Amino acid sequence: MAKNIDWGSLSFTYQPTDYRVTAKWQDGKWSDLELTTDSQVHISECAGVLQYAQTVFEGLKAYRTEDGKIVTFRPDLNAQRMIDSARRLAIPEVSEEMFMQALDMLVKANEEWVPPYGSGATLYVRPFIYGSGPIIGVAPAPEDEFRMLCMPVGPDFKAGIKPIVIKVSDYDRAAPHGTGNIKAGLNYAMSLYAGELAHEEGFSENMYLDAATRTYVEETGGANFIFITKDGKVITPQSKSDSILPSVTRRSLMIVAKDILGMETEQRMVAFDEVKDFVECGLCGTAAVISPVGKINDHGTEIAFPSGMDEMGPTLKKLYDTLTGIQMGTVEAPEGWIHEIK
Numbered sequence: 001m002a003k004n005i006d007w008g009s010l011s012f013t014y015q016p017t018d019y020r021v022t023a024k025w026q027d028g029k030w031s032d033l034e035l036t037t038d039s040q041v042h043i044s045e046c047a048g049v050l051q052y053a054q055t056v057f058e059g060l061k062a063y064r065t066e067d068g069k070i071v072t073f074r075p076d077l078n079a080q081r082m083i084d085s086a087r088r089l090a091i092p093e094v095s096e097e098m099f100m101q102a103l104d105m106l107v108k109a110n111e112e113w114v115p116p117y118g119s120g121a122t123l124y125v126r127p128f129i130y131g132s133g134p135i136i137g138v139a140p141a142p143e144d145e146f147r148m149l150c151m152p153v154g155p156d157f158k159a160g161i162k163p164i165v166i167k168v169s170d171y172d173r174a175a176p177h178g179t180g181n182i183k184a185g186l187n188y189a190m191s192l193y194a195g196e197l198a199h200e201e202g203f204s205e206n207m208y209l210d211a212a213t214r215t216y217v218e219e220t221g222g223a224n225f226i227f228i229t230k231d232g233k234v235i236t237p238q239s240k241s242d243s244i245l246p247s248v249t250r251r252s253l254m255i256v257a258k259d260i261l262g263m264e265t266e267q268r269m270v271a272f273d274e275v276k277d278f279v280e281c282g283l284c285g286t287a288a289v290i291s292p293v294g295k296i297n298d299h300g301t302e303i304a305f306p307s308g309m310d311e312m313g314p315t316l317k318k319l320y321d322t323l324t325g326i327q328m329g330t331v332e333a334p335e336g337w338i339h340e341i342k
């Protein structure tokens with residue numbers, strides 16, 4: 001039985017569900033995974049996460065398909081990325097096997113919270129690991145907690161997919177060879193102020209350029225770029241110093257473009273100077289799949305894409321429809337992309 005929720009009016013807001021999964025790292029090993037109904041965590045005031053921001057996270061969704069199954073999309077890539085993130089912040093890794101076990105336990109236990117097919121809503125899953133043990137000298141926390149929680153979230157775009165306006169930021173997101181390529185809370189903490197400034201000025205997001213030269217496009221605070229050229233090529237930026245987060249959505253869209261839709265694709269350095277020549281621009285991430293960008297403001301100079309401010313451009317729309325079709329089970333998925341929760 002599904003919960004009695006007005007699925008259509010949900011937004012992207014925290015809401016505790018019945019269960020979350022937890023495991024503790026103590027004495028050099030992980031405890032068994034457990035389900036708990038307690039939505040609070042109880043940690044030392046000197047926990048590594050509180051003092052030195054030692055925390056990494058992931059984000060993925062569970063979907064209800066037309067035939068009533070519950071599926072997740074390429075969760076092995078989230079598991080792998082969390083291993084990379086954890087390693088970089090000296091946090092104990094959660095194996096792919098343990099991650100998958102936690103995911104199955106969590107979604108199964110919260111089955112009534114998985115929104116029905118066709119509602120537009122999905123179950124957002126948030127895995128994270130943080131330093132829970134006390135530490136004051138700068139070092140990794142002696143104990144950690146792995147936790148996975150979930151919540152139903154609303155349709156990505158209630159009023160259809162409206163293009164957004166973004167600005168080129170005066171701040172940097174990620175230093176060369178820093179932590180830009182991992183999913184760490186610290187990357188978000190330091191983007192909040194720049195984000196607030198952008199919002200005050202009426203922009204939806206910041207576009208970050210490479211920190212070293214401010215001439216190449218990297219990403220926004222939480223989504224990768226994808227561009228369409230005049231001759232229909234799909235381009236996504238690459239960073240010389242590996243400071244772009246490897247988005248599962250973006251990597252999947254590039255495969256969909258090339259192998260399913262037969263488009264030409266390129267992953268390469270993209271100079272900001274080239275952006276004005278593209279015909280479509282989108283932001284990709286789990287939350288919205290693709291958010292179309294209508295305009296980019298660079299210190300008062302505006303780049304307006306020919307796709308306009310009314311709707312997503314035709315090429316991005318094709319990519320969006322194909323990928324969301326794969327996720328919802330109406331388009332055949334490449335081998336291994338869909339994991340059914342049983």
Ligand SMILES: *Cc1c(COP(=O)(O)O)cnc(C)c1O
Nearest residue numbers: 222223224245247248249285286
């Ligand atoms: C999570 C995230 C993305 C999007 O990645 P997906 O795996 O597609 O959800 C892009 N950029 C940053 C900085 C992120 O943290």
